[in-house]
Amino acid sequence: MPSQIVDAAGSGPSGQAGLLVLDGTGLRVEDVVSLADGTTRPEPGTDAMKRVAESWDAARQIAATGRVYGRSTGVGANRNEDVPTEAAAEHGLRLLRSHAGAIGEELPARQVRALLAVRANQLLAGGAGLRPTVVTALCEALESGAYPVVNEFGSVGTGDIAALAQVGLALAGEHPWRGAGFSGDGDAAGEPQGGVGAPEPQPLDNNDALAFISSNALTLAQSALALHELRGLLEATQVVGALSLLAIDGAHEAYAAPVHAARPHRGSIEVARRMRELIGAADRPAPPLGRIQDPYGFRCLPQIHGPAHDAADALEEVVAIEINAAAENPLIAPADMAAYHHGGFYQAQLALALDHFRLALTQVARLSTSRLSTLNEPAYTRLRPFLADREPASSGVMILEYAAGAALGDLRAFSAPASLGHAVLSRGVEEQASFASLAARQTLRACGAYRLVVGCELVAAVRALRQRELRPDPDLPVGRALELALSVLDEDHADRPLTDDVTSAAALLDRFTDIWRGE
Incomplete structure (x- = not known):
């Protein structure tokens, strides 16, 4: 069942916020977004x-009576090295310290x-076997607005161990926090940053470290975060496509119910x-009196947007399973009093779903540039080339084709399948990698480029x-x-820079998402 949202006043980073009960089973993508934004x-x-x-309790008992990976042994290629009982407590902190080596830029707070x-919700699924106060500490940080310093690179899709080790060290009081009430990285002696809102340091030991990371x-x-934004942009793109359809007197036949019943994807x-609802078309529209068949940008819109929606649904299903999964290795099963060693951390499904989604979105964005080109053609609009004004040789929105093409180039680069990556690590013991981490970063980076491509089309359509x-x-x-676009976009059609127009149009797409959803 979905996580329960209770209306309640809160003191999170956004001020008043509803209460979201985490149960380890029903967290949704939109819940992750609301917690990241501080609206819950x-x-x-x-x-x-x-x-x-x-x-x-079960994990400590099991580790005390048998060999458990990461608790009574080393990790990776050190899995066969036992940790002496007297060194067990310090082993956990040494593991966090050694693995907190993420590199690159600091990640944004969101x-x-x-x-x-x-991570809090996954731990509530009950398979990690670490101390309950860690969950409480994570929730306290989310409520206060405090967040640890986490750097960008360190994962190859078999566990975000470097980033999570940084979080673990922050929870233990040995790594900087950011957020309201924090002003630096620590004192000259190397003490961790402190401030209002940081949870009390946790006494993490060998029973907590690997379980957390x-x-x-x-x-x-x-x-x-990427799926939430791009799904909304995908929906908004269809609204923009509908405006472009009206601008060229496009036919409604391509959206007829019988066409799609005959090929029922x-x-x-x-x-x-x-589309029929957006433009007020009949389920069985009459053929147009003028030209036969519009360009692909209009005629093939359902066949190109449809797979992208399917890919978004498939990705959301994978993400929903994983954010509610007890995928820690080993899995602690109290009912069996067993620790099961496994490969449930391997993210093949996620990497493939992310790659598929980006490839599908690139097709949609490319279709937007096709419609933009059509809008520049007098044969379709009955207007001057490039929607120019009446001045001789005016260029109008000519440059938007170049700008959109450049943004599309970035989007195409971000769509290269990350799952083709390969790595052999830890002395050959870990001889495969999904690179889901790269796929996620590429999907986040695709958001800005995709938004600008469609923003260019919207400026031309209006x-x-x-x-x-x-x-x-x-x-x-x-x-x-x-009407919304007319209230935002400049009506001056003289040759002038269009940078601000595209910026405004790109921002407007979020409100178009609400229109697509009927809100």
């Missing part, structure tokens, strides 16, 4: 905390907060249905509709979208 604040569920306590939310919480957090059926003095029924979704 977390509270661990009572039953879930009981699972954590049972797992913690990504780190999403990481904390995912054996997760892909950062990769999943970044995947959730779920995503295409839904996109065609939504200019064409203005010049043709076309106004769809304001009660239709596409009519509401146009």
